[in-house]
Amino acid sequence: MxxxxxxxxxxxxxxxxxKVGGVSSVVGAGSSFKGxxxxxxxxxxxxxxxxxxxxxxxxVLEEDGKWTGTIKAKYVIVAGAVDxxxxxxxxxxxAPTAKVTGNVIAPVIAIAEGAVIQGQMxxxxxxxxxxxxxxxxND
Numbered sequence: 001m002x003x004x005x006x007x008x009x010x011x012x013x014x015x016x017x018x019k020v021g022g023v024s025s026v027v028g029a030g031s032s033f034k035g036x037x038x039x040x041x042x043x044x045x046x047x048x049x050x051x052x053x054x055x056x057x058x059x060v061l062e063e064d065g066k067w068t069g070t071i072k073a074k075y076v077i078v079a080g081a082v083d084x085x086x087x088x089x090x091x092x093x094x095a096p097t098a099k100v101t102g103n104v105i106a107p108v109i110a111i112a113e114g115a116v117i118q119g120q121m122x123x124x125x126x127x128x129x130x131x132x133x134x135x136x137x138n139d
């Protein structure tokens with residue numbers, strides 16, 4: 001499986017992933033899932049999902065992943081394509097390859113250069129913007 005955002009536990013220093021721990025469920029590359037995803041753990045999507053999520057953990061949509069429906073999780077990391085709203089209770093990270101056609105809503109939103117959003121962004125209860133330079137290695 002190609003991995004651009006998450007190396008299933010071997011890559012460190014990923015701001016959001018450092019906080020969430022291991023992965024419990026995966027939709028593999030070339031696989032598709034139709035229906036709603038609910039759970040208390042962390043999910044990684046390499047394939048295609050048609051449905052909605054309500055996850056009390058992290059949901060990672062990898063670069064080749066496609067999601068049609070609403071993504072709702074505590075933490076959301078998007079490197080693939082979403083046709084629907086993305087809502088996080090804590091934080092959303094959009095990788096350079098992310099393409100979101102829908103609204104992006106969270107207290108904290110991190111957007112990499114190259115990410116595309118066709119919709120509105122809403123930062124709920126947030127403070128002023130924090131500017132930073134990423135100090136991690138891109139290994």
